[in-house]
Amino acid sequence: MWVRKKVNMGIASLRAYNFFYFSLLSIFISFLPVYLTFRDVTPSQIGVLIGVGSFIGILSQPFWGMVSDRYQTIKKVILFTLGFSIVAGAILFLSAPLYLLFLLVGAMYFFLLPTDPLTESLNFRIAQKHSVSFGSIRTFGAIGYATASLIIGWTIDQVGMEQLVWLFLGYGILAFLFIAIVSDAPASGKKLSWLELKQFFLYPKTLRFFLLVLLAATPHRTNDSFLGVYVQSLGGSTGDVGQAWFLAAMSEVAFFAISARILSRWSEIKLIMVASALYTIRYILCAIVPSAEWVVYLQLTQGMTFVIFYTATIQYLYKIIPEEWKATGQTVLAVLFFGISGIIGSIAGGWVFQQWGGSALYMAMGGFSLVAFGYSLFLWKSKRVGERIG
Structure with missing residues (x-):
């Protein structure tokens, strides 16, 4: 009875951490472009700024994932990266001089963004250990993202963009306190093997999978960067931006709640194909x-x-990657999703937005998603042919 109560408290603390961490992430992802617009930064400059940050993320996310694998701890790495993120974000939103924006945004991409894949890895491993669904934990992150988006958008409309720093600090400190009492993820008993990692990356199935992720993630990350700017360009307010992110995150809550059922009935490649068509x-x-x-x-x-x-890609990744490299594999997925695709989407998207406007940008994103759908359809058909031959 005591052990069960302790486990339940641990899961509850992890859910609370997810709520406040993803609330914090919503401020950075959803409102950073809006904040930069408030600071008179142009769409093309925003694209470059986020693109440079995404490049930093390419370097930082595998680095922190490998640190986690090397020292067999996820929680301690999260405490370190999250702590530095709170400090850097507070300075960023305290009306830092423009010449410091690049440095501070870069620091956020170095510390805050790698915390995301580490959090997902912690969620997945603890869910496996205690036989609970990943979605039942991750849902609270989506709820946090949703409520924070709505609250922040409304609050900024009422009190001004200058008060964003206090919201950031509040969510950040609460996230730090809850992760401090969460148990660490179970560590793998296997030794790290560089040869196995090399074989994993050179395996054709892995390369095809990562290419598919890149194609599908690029327009998604473009939307992350320019949704707020696009809504405002059409006459919307900061509150409208918050409402947009609230509705997006609440729809995530519903689908995370049923994700386990969906994943049990459909193959990962087929689900990615459906998602790509819907993205288009x-x-x-x-x-x-x-x-x-x-x-x-x-x-x-x-x-x-x-x-x-996202849930289909995580499940597929965990099927094909060696046990001892799961945290690193999660960060490689994040590098593609938040790094490389972010660079392409933010820099190219900022240029398109500046030259032809938001409508042209979203039409181009639809075309990119259509390419992802075509490639996923090709992989799905190839898999079916391989199964028949096998």
Whole structure:
């Protein structure tokens, strides 16, 4: 009885950490472009700034994942990266001089973004250890992202962008306190093997999988960077931006809750193919709708696109990667999702937005998602042919 109560308290603490960490992440991902616009940074400059940050993320995320694997701890690495993120973010949102923005945004990408894949790895491993579903834990992160987006957007409309720093500090400190009492993830008893890692990366199935992730993730990350700017360009307010992210995250809550059931009935590649098709429809509709209000409500499709895509990729990754490299594999996935795709999406997206406007950008994103759908369809058919031959 005592052991069960302790386990339940540990799961509850992990859920609370997810709630406040993803609330913190919503401030950085959802409102950083809006904050930079408030500081008179142009869309193309925002694209470069986020692109440089994404490049830093390419280096930092595998680094922290390998540190986690090397020292067989996830929690301690999260405490370190999250602590530095809170300090850097507080300075960033305290109206730092423009010449410091690049340095501070870079610091956030070096510390805060790698905390995401480490958190996902912690969630997945603890869920496996205690036989609970990954979605039942991750759902609280989606709820946090949703509520924070709504609260922050409304609060900024009421008291001004200058008060964003206090919201950031509040969510950050609470996230730090809850992760401090969460148990560490179970460590693998196997020794790290560089030869196995090399074989994993050179394996054709792995390369094809990572290419598919890159194709599907690039328009998604472009949307992360420019949704707020696009909504405001159509006449929407900061509150509308918050509402858009709230609706997106609430749709994630619903789909995370049923993700285990979906994953048990469909193959990962087939789910990624469906998500890519839905991404295509979503972005084309965003490009052709007549007002900001329509773009806001279209974010309700986030659950059908992002959650299906992301949970399917995580499950597939954990099937093909060696046990001792799971944290590193998770960070490689994050490098593609938040790093390389972020660089392509933010820099190219900022240029397209500056030259032709937000509607053209979202039409291009729809085209990119269509390519991802075509490639996932090819992989799915190839898999079916291979199974028949086998």
